[in-house]
Amino acid sequence: MKTPIILLTNEKGGVGKTTTAVNLASEFAQRGRKVLLIDADFQANATNQIGAGERAAGSGKYFAKAVAEQAPFMNYVVESNIPNIQVLAGSQELKNAYRQFAGKPRETHMFKAVLFPDDSRAELESRYDIVIIDTHPIVDQIVLSAGAIATGYIVPVFPEGPSVDGLTWLIREIKEAGFQNPHLTLYGVLIGNHMPKNATYMKMIDQIRSFPQQIEGVRVFQTIIPHSASVAASNTMRMTALEYGGSKQLTSAFAILADEVWAIAEEHLRLINDRTAAAAAEPSITPALIEEIPELGLNSVATVSATDNQAGTSRDDQRQIIVIEEDVID
Numbered sequence: 001m002k003t004p005i006i007l008l009t010n011e012k013g014g015v016g017k018t019t020t021a022v023n024l025a026s027e028f029a030q031r032g033r034k035v036l037l038i039d040a041d042f043q044a045n046a047t048n049q050i051g052a053g054e055r056a057a058g059s060g061k062y063f064a065k066a067v068a069e070q071a072p073f074m075n076y077v078v079e080s081n082i083p084n085i086q087v088l089a090g091s092q093e094l095k096n097a098y099r100q101f102a103g104k105p106r107e108t109h110m111f112k113a114v115l116f117p118d119d120s121r122a123e124l125e126s127r128y129d130i131v132i133i134d135t136h137p138i139v140d141q142i143v144l145s146a147g148a149i150a151t152g153y154i155v156p157v158f159p160e161g162p163s164v165d166g167l168t169w170l171i172r173e174i175k176e177a178g179f180q181n182p183h184l185t186l187y188g189v190l191i192g193n194h195m196p197k198n199a200t201y202m203k204m205i206d207q208i209r210s211f212p213q214q215i216e217g218v219r220v221f222q223t224i225i226p227h228s229a230s231v232a233a234s235n236t237m238r239m240t241a242l243e244y245g246g247s248k249q250l251t252s253a254f255a256i257l258a259d260e261v262w263a264i265a266e267e268h269l270r271l272i273n274d275r276t277a278a279a280a281a282e283p284s285i286t287p288a289l290i291e292e293i294p295e296l297g298l299n300s301v302a303t304v305s306a307t308d309n310q311a312g313t314s315r316d317d318q319r320q321i322i323v324i325e326e327d328v329i330d
């Protein structure tokens with residue numbers, strides 16, 4: 001297995017799932033990685049923001065159509081405005097997409113039927129270095145079907161009371177929902193839309209950062225995405241922050257997040273592959289990966305300032321950044 005499949009999920013609406021999905025996709029694409037963005041949200045925000053909406057409408061190619069026809073993804077992807085990003089576009093039809101699978105084991109259909117119908121990931125992995133799935137704000141059968149084939153999931157939150165209230169419950173629910181996918185792991189809770197000078201936000205961040213002590217297997221990304229007016233501005237222009245040329249602090253944060261996500265995903269896939277090889281040799285060994293990922297040391301706390309960040313620090317140094325402290329509200 002070499003292509004991470006990453007699900008963005010949270011039952012709360014408006015917490016940065018789509019913003020994270022498109023900006024991470026954009027950052028990976030800029031590094032030359034081939035990205036498949038799956039918009040599993042009937043609102044189709046990611047599709048439009050990445051510039052694939054008109055192409056999908058013009059060609060009639062939508063994720064929901066591939067699902068309805070249980071046909072391989074290749075025939076339904078559309079280009080985005082960004083080289084290296086292809087899209088399985090969102091549409092209203094997703095609301096009914098699950099119906100045809102009612103009563104069937106979710107790991108056998110929907111996403112699987114479209115992404116690897118013949119049980120092999122080879123076709124997908126030959127085309128893409130990473131798959132990012134944006135979802136709607138509810139953990140329903142569609143999201144659980146995505147979880148059944150994903151390697152990891154990211155839970156974006158804003159550091160506000162309502163955003164955090166259901167978080168413990170959500171993570172437990174996803175863990176216990178039984179995605180019937182032994183590989184699926186929480187890559188991290190991602191704090192976004194942060195205003196560093198706001199004391200309430202800082203308190204919330206402390207609370208979120210304490211989750212790993214409360215729930216086994218929970219990780220919180222070191223990177224915190226700052227609040228930036230350029231998110232709304234780039235959304236309006238149907239661009240990612242990177243394309244739009246948004247605030248340096250915002251684009252730097254997504255770049256550092258991409259490093260963090262990639263490091264976790266790469267290590268996770270290495271563990272899956274090692275375990276799979278070991279299990280093939282010794283069938284009594286079962287994969288139990290979640291507890292091992294924190295060995296990466298990515299939960300340790302470090303803070304540097306925006307000035308340090310812009311002073312040409314190396315990627316390794318930048319990976320240690322958790323908060324870009326000053327002047328993020330542009």
Ligand SMILES: Nc1ncnc2c1ncn2[C@@H]1O[C@H](COP(=O)(O)OP(=O)(O)OP(=O)(O)O)[C@@H](O)[C@H]1O
Pocket residue numbers: 012013014015016017018019020041043045135136137192193194225226227228229231232235
């Ligand atoms: N870092 C940020 N700075 C400023 N505004 C932000 C930031 N991140 C997200 N937003 C704004 O918050 C709103 C919600 O973001 P987004 O659409 O990414 O959330 P979502 O979780 O995908 O929502 P939904 O549940 O409806 O799919 C948007 O208006 C977006 O512009």
Ligand SMILES: [Mg+2]
Pocket residue numbers: 017018019041045046134135136
């Ligand atoms: Mg969204």
